[in-house]
Every structure is written in C-alpha cells, then in structure tokens.
Amino acid sequence: MKKNQTYATDLTNRQWNCIKDLIPAAKPGGRPRSLDMRQVMNGILYVVVSGIQWRLLPKEYPNWKTVYHYFRTWRDNGTWQRIHDTLRAQVRQKAGRHKHPTAGCLDSQSVKTTQIPGERGYDAGKKVMGRKRHILVDTMGLLIIVVVTAASMSDPAGARVLFSRLGGAGKKLRRIWVDGTYRGKLVDWVIAQRRFVLQPVLRTDGKKGFLVLPKRWVVERTFAWLTQCRRLSKDYEVLPATSEAMIYLAMTRVMLRRLAA
Incomplete structure (x- = not known):
C-alpha cells in the first residue's frame, strides 16, 4: 500500500x-x-x-x-463531466494527440437494474430488463459522452439524444464508426444536421458469435473498463443522471492512472 x-x-x-x-x-x-x-x-x-x-x-x-x-x-452542476473532459484532453495531449478528437466510435450496452425505483425498460434484442448506456469514445477508447436511458429505447433514438448533448466536446469530430443498428434514417439525419458522418462497420463472414471488428473493438474495450467497477456491473441508481456520473467517475479513475504513470 x-x-x-x-x-x-x-x-x-x-x-x-x-x-x-x-x-x-x-x-x-x-x-x-x-x-x-x-x-x-x-x-x-x-x-x-x-x-x-x-x-x-x-x-x-x-x-x-x-x-x-x-x-x-x-x-x-456538471462538475464530474467538466473534470472528466479536462483530464481527457490532458491524456490525449500526453499521447501526442490533439485535445479534441476527430474520430470516434459509438455503441450501446444494456444492463440489468435492481428493485430500486427508477426509469427502466425491456431490450427485446438483448432480452434485458433495465437501462441502456449509449457511449461515444475517441480512437483511444476515452469517453467523449455518455447518455443513460431505459433499455427499451432503440440505439438510433439513443444516438440522437447523445448527439443533442454533445456540445463542444465533439466540435472537431468528422467520422464516427458504428454497427449496423445505426444504419438507415439516422445516417441521413446526421449528414443533414451534423458536421460528421456515421460509417457502419459490418460483419462479412456470416459467422455467429463474438468477432473482433476493425474500429468497433475500441468501444467494446471501454465497456470492459467500466465493468471493472462493481457499481457499474448493474445499474443500481434511481436516476439515470447518477448512472452517467458514475461512468464519468470510472473513466476519470482510468485517466488519472495514465497521467500519474
């Protein structure tokens, strides 16, 4: 110790x-x-x-x-996100990157909730009753923004909520890699409303089960980092805002360890 x-x-x-x-x-x-x-x-x-x-x-x-x-x-009052964003810029600069990312990866994760009251829903695709974490990360796997919703919200709908909250953190974003769930009207909406584009990364082998895909593995690794914190193994919070704060704190801890190394 x-x-x-x-x-x-x-x-x-x-x-x-x-x-x-x-x-x-x-x-x-x-x-x-x-x-x-x-x-x-x-x-x-x-x-x-x-x-x-x-x-x-x-x-x-x-x-x-x-x-x-x-x-x-x-x-x-948004302090946790401000601290997190400041540290992310420092980690990127330490790695020789610009403090504002130009590319990222978007995905969601459905997690179970407990008996604590609060917003929740059923994700029919993942067969999970609980909440969904929509996260956007940069190419280093560092979190740019997170939005927590009921698991019943579709990935495209969650992405629209996330983009509406993006603010200055995404001002230099030009490309975001996504999976096939985000294809369709969302891609056209992003082209019309935003300065970046969504680029789907799809499987082509026809195989079932987990497969590491180019670009998309980065966000999957970030989800793995988050679940190293037991408070995030499920969603134990009454308010989605509390869940988001917990995620920013988990990533803050990851970045502090890098900066102090």
Whole structure:
C-alpha cells in the first residue's frame, strides 16, 4: 500500500496532484473549508469501485452523508463531466494527440437494474430488463459522452439524444464508426444536421458469435473498463443522471492512472 493510502482505491499522491486543482473551491462567505477534499474523492471512488451502498462507507472516510452530498452536488452542476473532459484532453495531449478528437466510435450496452425505483425498460434484442448506456469514445477508447436511458429505447433514438448533448466536446469530430443498428434514417439525419458522418462497420463472414471488428473493438474495450467497477456491473441508481456520473467517475479513475504513470 502506498503512502497516504488507506484502501487500494484511494488516489496516490501523483493522481491527487493531477486532479486537486480541478476540485471546485468552497463557496465564498462563511467558515473556511476544513474538510479534506482528497478524502472526499477517495470515499466517492471507493463507492464506485467496490459497489457498496453510500451508508456503508468505511469510517476512515468523512461521514457518508457529506461524501454523498458532494457527489450529488457535483453531479447536478456538471462538475464530474467538466473534470472528466479536462483530464481527457490532458491524456490525449500526453499521447501526442490533439485535445479534441476527430474520430470516434459509438455503441450501446444494456444492463440489468435492481428493485430500486427508477426509469427502466425491456431490450427485446438483448432480452434485458433495465437501462441502456449509449457511449461515444475517441480512437483511444476515452469517453467523449455518455447518455443513460431505459433499455427499451432503440440505439438510433439513443444516438440522437447523445448527439443533442454533445456540445463542444465533439466540435472537431468528422467520422464516427458504428454497427449496423445505426444504419438507415439516422445516417441521413446526421449528414443533414451534423458536421460528421456515421460509417457502419459490418460483419462479412456470416459467422455467429463474438468477432473482433476493425474500429468497433475500441468501444467494446471501454465497456470492459467500466465493468471493472462493481457499481457499474448493474445499474443500481434511481436516476439515470447518477448512472452517467458514475461512468464519468470510472473513466476519470482510468485517466488519472495514465497521467500519474
């Protein structure tokens, strides 16, 4: 165990140095912040990686209500996505890439939900009752944006929602590789509405079962990275926005490990 670490999920000194300046400052007025924000981050990451309930957070971290308060506040004001996007740009620049990707890969993943109330639906194709994660990644497998919907939403409909939220992160995108599900009216709609194009990558061998396909394997690897966090093995959240925040946090952890290497 490295110095200043209580659990394996805690940030190392190098990782903390990469993110500490991105943590929002305390609100002006009132008492100065006395809480150790590194421990707050460690507590949040412990929940994401280990998959426990918030109230089961170990006593070494700040009170679980306090830790959850910061998670929820930063979820609602977009802080988690801003931190994630800043780190993605740094990882790309470290790899010698431009901070804004020009190509990406789009896909979805249907996951089961629990008995916790919240939006859900049935994916007849995957035979899954739960939610669907629509993600767009760059050619390094780094997340650009995620949208979580009921599993009953079709992939093309989910893609339209995702593109509507894309914002500045996709301003240099010119090509996105997709599977055959996204063919049809969506391709024409993207050509008319966006600056990029969708390029389907299809199987040609007629074989059944899993097969590694050019370009598309990148997004499949990203899904594998996400499910290394037990909180993401299913969708345990009441709100889809919470699920999205958890995914941004999981990818933030991946990128911090790269930046600190």
